[in-house]
Amino acid sequence: MENAYERGKALSERHNPGLEETLEARYGALLPGMPQDLISFVYGQHYDRSGLSLRDRSLATIAALTAMGGQTAPQLRIHIAGGLKAGLTETEIAEAIWQMSLYGGFPAAINALNVALEVFKEDRYGGD
Template sequence: MTTMNGAQLADDLNPGVRAVLEERYGHLLPGMADTVIDMAYERFYARPGLDLKSRYIATIAALSAMGAQTAPQLRINIQAGLKVGLNEMEIAEVIWQMALYGGLPAAINALNTLRSINDE
């Protein structure tokens, strides 16, 4: 998957993400969807140097430490992490490691996000 361009990677990991962004925010910020796809996927996730599993471990860790305000982004990135080969236990351990840096409430909220994905 790392040989894909950003748009292909975005569609593979989060099908329809461009359309969702356009529908939600396009009337307020024309071109925002293209910017997000270009920045997040093309310039970050599709870069060489780290595999996608490692990139999603880092992303999940950061979003977990930031706390509950990132729950929607955490959900999307946990789902993508599962798609690139992370398993539930690995994700739970990444989240738990962030309890040391973001606090127990942030980790518990992140674990609840993980559980809600598994419950679906």
């Protein structure tokens, strides 16, 4: 049986390819083991749980990050891209973001929509 890190690594590579390497390059020297801990805990324990599909977990994460406000833009970008990989449509993502305008406010939702538009463009056209 795989451990949480192995499950998390496999899932994170499908959902957010290169995440561990990015975390290692940015934070590894400052916090040794942090990237592996995050992969194990977030992807190997939480995202890999039964009860919700990865698609649904992605939608819930996008909604939560939207309601938290503009400071979450980098994480929102990662999770919108992952949500598309998990099968969410652009419309579903946009509607979830707009629904959060009731809870996080219109500025938070508009900021998240702007992030979504950038990710959608990158997904369609490879970055430009």
